[in-house]
Amino acid sequence: MGFAQAFPATYISIYPLFIRTSQRKLSVCTAKLNGDNDPLLLAATASASLRYQETLRPEPLFLDPYAACFVPHNTPKDVIQDVHPYCLATKFIDDKLLGTVSLTDGLKQLVLLTDGMDTRPYRLNWPTSTIIFDISPESVFKIAAENLKGVRAKMPRGCIFYHIPLESSDIEQAMQFKGYNGSRPSIWALQGFPVMTLANFEEVLSMISSLAMKGSLFVGELPVCLAETDIEIKSNIRQWVDKLFLSKGFRVEMINYERVTESCGRDFASGNYNNILFVAEQLLHSDDQMELWRREFQRVENEGDEEGFEEL
Numbered sequence: 001m002g003f004a005q006a007f008p009a010t011y012i013s014i015y016p017l018f019i020r021t022s023q024r025k026l027s028v029c030t031a032k033l034n035g036d037n038d039p040l041l042l043a044a045t046a047s048a049s050l051r052y053q054e055t056l057r058p059e060p061l062f063l064d065p066y067a068a069c070f071v072p073h074n075t076p077k078d079v080i081q082d083v084h085p086y087c088l089a090t091k092f093i094d095d096k097l098l099g100t101v102s103l104t105d106g107l108k109q110l111v112l113l114t115d116g117m118d119t120r121p122y123r124l125n126w127p128t129s130t131i132i133f134d135i136s137p138e139s140v141f142k143i144a145a146e147n148l149k150g151v152r153a154k155m156p157r158g159c160i161f162y163h164i165p166l167e168s169s170d171i172e173q174a175m176q177f178k179g180y181n182g183s184r185p186s187i188w189a190l191q192g193f194p195v196m197t198l199a200n201f202e203e204v205l206s207m208i209s210s211l212a213m214k215g216s217l218f219v220g221e222l223p224v225c226l227a228e229t230d231i232e233i234k235s236n237i238r239q240w241v242d243k244l245f246l247s248k249g250f251r252v253e254m255i256n257y258e259r260v261t262e263s264c265g266r267d268f269a270s271g272n273y274n275n276i277l278f279v280a281e282q283l284l285h286s287d288d289q290m291e292l293w294r295r296e297f298q299r300v301e302n303e304g305d306e307e308g309f310e311e312l
Helices: 039-055 085-103 138-150 171-177 198-211 231-235 237-246 257-264 287-311
Strands: 017-020 026-029 109-113 131-136 160-165 186-190 217-222 250-255 276-282
Touching: 039 085, 039 138, 085 186, 085 217, 085 257, 085 276, 109 198, 131 138, 138 160, 160 171, 171 198, 186 198, 198 237, 198 287, 237 250, 237 276, 250 257
Parallel strands: 109 131, 109 186, 131 160, 186 217
Antiparallel strands: 017 026, 217 276, 250 276
16 A cells, blocks of 8 residues: 555554553553554554645645655655545644634643654744643654654744653653643644544543643544444434533534535545544633642631631
């Protein structure tokens, strides 16, 4: 299969296994694989090749000047006439992230759940002081970081980047150690992130629900294969998506690929690519917000007790 026909990470069937723990942390079990045989690396490279080929178009949906450093030198440079849905999703997510960050006061925290070869921190023009967290497989990220260093990729001036290995024993703690604050606005994106089962995705939703401030957005692609084992789900996908997100405290909107193509004026070839493009809003308060309010309530209560004692 050529790179033009290859599907992104969500179509690779071998992924790390998420394990639920009592402290709401995501840990993974990963098999040690040789570099060239690592399914996560192959999937990330396939997605990079799609961005590379899109960049070669006369009028591309987006420009990814760094995708070429990830793909083999013999990657075909023939431009496919129809746009791949992955590229449409990439364009939509790009625009949603940049628009939201640029227009929302105080929004400085961006969290990307990726395949390890996401170039958004480098190719998009982020406002000064944006803090970007990339959660992705460490093995893929290390290779990508070395390649990006080789082409002298640089972040926008004044922005900060942190990589959080997917294999971290406690992702929430790792993010907080790097300065993430759940009582401040954030925006989250998921594309190419290895998700093997519905339970895996529910764990991701739980983690974001715990970390993201109320009103924060979560945008990305949900692999439709997570629902394909259930005939009832397949027949009513929209209701299933609504229920899935609402169970974790999110209001979600499914985005139709045709709607994206109309705004771009381009045709696309759906093929077997049926990922669900979505935008979700966090309806609950984060753990950090709840802790702040608990402390404030305790402070007010203590002050009241002191005043009452003085009156006596």
